[in-house]
Amino acid sequence: MESTEYAIIGAGLAGAATAWHLAARGHDVALLERATPANDAGSSHGSARIFRYAYPEEFYTGLVQEAKAGWDELARLSGKQLISPTGAVDYGAIRQPDRLAAVLAARGIDHELLTAEEANRRWPQIAFDTPVLWHPDAGVIDAHESVASMVNQAVTHGAELHNNWAVASISGSTGHYLLTSEDGMTLRAANVIIAAGGWLPQLLESLPLPSSFLAGMPPIEVRQEQAYHFPYVNGTEGGPPWPTFIHKREGWQAYGLPGGRDASFRGQKVAEYNGGKILPSAANQDGQINPENRRRVIEYVEQYLPGLIPEPYAETTCLFTNTPTEDFIMDRAEGITILSPCSGHGAKFAPLIGQIAADLATGTGSVPDQFRLAAQTRHAAAVTY
Structure with a gap:
């Protein structure tokens, strides 16, 4: 044996x-x-996971800084670009961009606080509803x-x-x-x-x-999350660059990022955070999209992401495993x-x-x-x- x-x-x-x-x-x-x-x-x-430094406490932001050294080493050893730089924007009534900015300032991480109007001029493809935190060193991890x-x-x-x-x-x-x-x-x-x-x-x-x-x-909650790929209004060329985003308001949190290889480089990956059904275990996943979740995300894109056509051309499920x-x-x-x-x-x-x-x-x-x-x-x- x-x-x-x-x-x-x-x-x-x-x-x-x-x-x-x-x-x-x-x-x-x-x-x-x-x-x-x-x-x-x-x-x-898949090819699309968010890499970001913005957290509401220094503990996790400091860990991201430590992790980045490991990513750099892995990129050197593999000869591959594993994180594509895009920058990130955080906004929404309860995302507290000013608090995130204070953490980044304490850790010496480059960032800007913008008004909604300033951010809308910079990224007209997103309809911002609050002040916005921008940090340019964020990006997209190719998980696979x-x-x-x-x-x-x-x-x-x-x-x-x-x-x-x-x-x-x-x-x-x-x-x-x-x-x-x-x-x-x-x-x-x-x-x-x-x-x-x-x-x-x-x-x-x-x-x-x-x-x-x-x-x-602690209780462990397994969710079958759902994500949708929406095409760019201007196609893959000619439009402004897309940052990753986290938009958090009362009762709703959405996130999005360039879909990369998963989306044939045609659009954005958008999802409702923890919007999927709860499973006893990963063994119980069925890969089925909830029509109500799809409707909510499409309505969100219609209201907040004018740079996307609100008709998903691809959709997928994945697992989140949460602690309280x-x-x-x-x-x-x-x-x-x-x-x-x-x-x-x-x-x-x-x-x-x-x-x-x-x-x-x-x-x-x-x-x-x-x-x-x-x-x-x-x-x-x-x-x-």
């Missing part, structure tokens, strides 16, 4: 980043993926290529990638775990790292973890590490998450207290980033 020092479950952004960092440090790593890395059933597929690059780095350093290895059960104890796949394959591992995203809820039920540790796990506070979960008990950097905003931190997870799994570094289960239980009120 094959054995390994570290078995990582899930080859999305978090799992691939962790495999890269552990293998680069000389550890024996097996990366187990239920399908193939960055497949469409997970949270790390990022995963591929990190997996390639892991394999280059000796990691073993196991595709079509869907974990059904994990048994044993520290140093002696037995992983069994849904089709009967087995693997022994001294340590296990769970980076399974929306499949985490169903795996938790069978993990050999202390009851006290599991009791501290929207903080990540990064914690360890015995030989099992739980890694769930999700809540819809984890992609931009991927290289740093891999570094922190490797530190946690090997006992060589610390994890921000905010990501520990004890902190999750102390902060019951939801916070939206």
